[in-house]
Amino acid sequence: MANPDAVAVAASPEAIAARLAASRYLADDSLATAIFLAIRLGKPLLLEGAPGVGKTEAAKAVAELLGRELVRLQCYEGIDAGHALYEWNYQRQLLAIRHAGEHEIDIYDDRFLTARPLLQVLRAPEQRLLLVDEIDRSDHEFEALLLEFLSDFQISIPERGTIRAATQPIVILTSNRTRELAEALRRRCVYHWIGYPDAQREAEIIMLRAGHVAEATAKAVANAVQEIRARPLAKPPGIAEAVEWANAATILEKGGSPWPQAFRRAIGVLIKDEEDLSAIAPELGRIVEEALG
């Protein structure tokens, strides 16, 4: 079952939303509910969404809210058990054998075991939170391996036997949805789709995240970004880019560029694709003017 201290923190979705806001992450009701349910039902939380909507940030905020250390497992094509579960430190084992000489030595002792993220979390489920980032990048075999871990929360090491978690760890998975995940994995998780926020919420996020940005600037950036996202771009700007844009424009403005121009000159931090830039360039002036007005 879910562990008691986490349950105490997760009294209701509203309590979670409030504490997330305290750790500078603005969650909407739906996300707060999903986090609440994941903690209380003791299931992994699967977050899907376009790149740059704050999936990884959400995991960091949840770790902070529970006062736990975040253990991140970044997935990539070809990731295998040696990177995710554990690995023996062979060099040390060899040295130990040499060193021991005639004495008996257990070369499968704890000190020769290098714990990778899944094992790290299993060993201290109450102090750590596991983030499996961008699981859609890994291949199907790894997904199957993870499935086993997520259903029983145990790892078998042939030389040592099975290691089980004392209490159920909290796990967050993120996916950019570049491919469909296995049904079996989706089924085991509490699911939430993070979309782009509306202009008002985005302005709030920008205010919270950016350093010294005036409220009017944040609102203008949020409006302009909404407008830009509505276009068929190869890479629509995420929230992180919007925050960067607000920051960059503010710096340029302090350096002496007047407002609309500061936005235009800082566009490189918002749109990072040559084709998108040339597509948006003719309209950018109008979009910024309207957003400011």
Added chain:
Amino acid sequence: MRRPENLPRAAALFLGFARLLRDHAFAIAPEQITSFMQAVTLLGPRSMNDIREAALATLAPSPDRRDEFEAHFRAHFYGDAKPSIEGEKDDETRVKDDRGTREEEKQTIRQEKSGELSSALEQLSSRDFQREPDGLGQFRRKLASALPARRSFRTMRTRSRGTLDLRRSLSEIVSADGDIPSPLLRRRQAVSRKLLLLIDISGSMKLHTADYLKLAHAAVQGADRAEVFTFGTRLTRITSALRIRDREQALARAGALVDDWDGGTRMGPTLLAFLSVPRFSAFARGACVVILSDGLERGSHAELEIAMRRLSARAFRLSLASPLAGDPRFRPETAALRAILPALDDLVDGSSAKSLTDFILSLARPAPAAASIWKRIS
């Protein structure tokens, strides 16, 4: 509605909702229903919205079908009229994934099929009877080893050319009492690249469509990872239909999936639609992309040019096989072809199954870029 005897009245409502979704081809597991009810209890529920959030989080409808899900939710819990799932707007290119369609939708399509369409289908199957041995069997067997390979992160044991396999070496050392035997090696495995076939099924390609589909079937059967899409005015994924071993059955299933046989071409917009679906465009990454089309684009070719450039940026090798290129007098001189030529790795003859299979089997061999070949000829 069936209702188990010992279930509380209130719970039946939630069970009923899960069953309703299942009837509409949402994949919902029993444990998800249990979680759904637990979640509702945990949340209070203080409002209708709590129930909705619980359903979204635990029953996990895919984001593409979110609207449909909401409609069913309203119908079930608010007692709205039966949801009518509206068709997509006409100006957008419609993308159809063979997994996402609902069963009943498929049936209506089958019923609404116009005479012309079904006769095209019949042609497909009747042609099948006429020509049987066409060299595709050999193509299927050779394909998996003929596709270009990349190095995987997985390793395999090997006797030569590799790095030390420390894990196995150590256990050898231990079992040999500290003696160091000959070192054991491992090497990164080679896996074949993905193959992506995009088949033009517009009217101008009518003569070749049947051959292309047979070839696609052989490719799906033979290659480790292959995907097949058809495009005309719409984009349709037919891979899972082609996974059926029996060719006739597979082609009939694929035929029923596609709605735009022998229509017009909107090559640029459909390819852009392909690229805008993340999991489709992710498949193109690092893959061998072969487009089977005559490259005749109606109207402006600006979109086609963008799509081709994006595809070639993702793909390992981008090839266009055009049936027109079988003619020795053929030159890539139409405006559209000239515009996309720099993005292409190959522009080859696609007029017969033989030339196409030979080309696909030679994909692993390096060749000069299409633009330089055709410059030399003309």
